[in-house]
Amino acid sequence: MPADFDTIVNLSKKRGFVFQASEIYGGLRSAYDYGPLGVELLRNVKEQWWRSMVRMRDDVVGLDSAILQSPEVWVASGHVASFSDPLVECRTCNARHRVDKLKDPNKCPTCGNSGTFTEPKEFNLMFKTHMGPVESEDNAVYLRPETAQGIFTNFENVRRTARMKLPFGIAQVGKSFRNEITPGQFVFRTREFEQMEMEYFCYPDAADETFDQWIATRNAWYDDLGMDTTKLRTHPHSEDELAHYAAGAFDIEYEFPWGWDELEGIHNRTDFDLKAHMEHSGEDLTYFDQESDSRFVPYVIETAAGATRTTFAFLIDAYTEEEVNGESRVVLKLDPRLAPVKVAVLPLSKKPDLVETTNKVARALRESWQIEVDVTQSIGRRYRRQDEIGTPFCVTVDFDSLDDNQVTVRDRDTMAQDRIAIDQLKSYLIEKLPS
């Protein structure tokens, strides 16, 4: 059965994936905190992205640029002038909406009245603050609305120090901020979120081919991590949807409980950004190609994914309710690489010698994986809790374990149980838990 939205939100709160930010003060709308399980899942998503985009490739290197950059950066990039959404206000109920996201551009989705919208006004999405003690326009700075610009401004630093030759990419994971007009759908659209972006610099005449390759590579990433491919589609932007910098753009979309929506954008940004930064900074950001003995500005193919949004999609995608021997169970069928807890170690009872052996087993496994020890409630209920948070393996220490030095390993998906010697447990799990 597919997950419905409320079920996922409730599971997230109940099990400690995501909490409302500032909950004890009534909550701050559209801001969320990631709890003990959520932070592990989010880290694993980012780690898998980094692994496939940086560590496994010899043509992409990483970067971690500052959230606060010179305001000139955002003038050059076009964000000060045109990073805005068209905002209308309903004259009846005062609700504000993004015109381009309205199902019926004439009807207010909040109060249902027609024809009462104000004229659309462009609303800049960047958060503005001040650097230093004086609140004046001269020291205004912006919280970055995307991580990409920190990559473009470091193009020459990275090329020179990492001795990169075209084609090559620079990848970055980090927080971005957008003062969204209509945040919502839980962590899908928030004002503070995390992105996983990569800018791939290439020869201008290779841009189209490189663009197609990255669409395939990024689709394969979701597939490899077990996302249901029938719920993934790649959707081209029409001319009027294209961002100010893009010559071509595709969205990878997921079928969320409310319909198809974007997970990741893949854009052909041409030489727009490097040229803009050259013009505004006066620095030379051209590339010298030894083979052709020529200088030019590289083209850029961008893959821009949301880490928090993708984490939410993996959570929705993994949620399964199934019937086993006449009983229903909830299980998060997360790929083991994403699962927040890899192995739960459970003593059959709270007897001290069982708990002692449990702790010994857990200590040995902790060197390699995120482990949870759970001693309370019946073993059946503890299995169900681990299923519900997606733990791939439960290791049970029972009374026989004290004599035969073996434990029972239960597989989350098949629920099959294997009896394994404690000194073989780690190698058994290494086989089953890829990194």
Ligand code: ATP
């Ligand atoms: P949208 O049309 O949904 O506003 P966008 O096309 O402006 O998104 P990009 O600028 O391409 O988004 O950003 C790349 C990715 O960053 C998006 O695909 C999404 O996963 C993530 N992202 C963008 N805005 C948000 C947000 N407000 N909350 C969470 N994730 C976001």
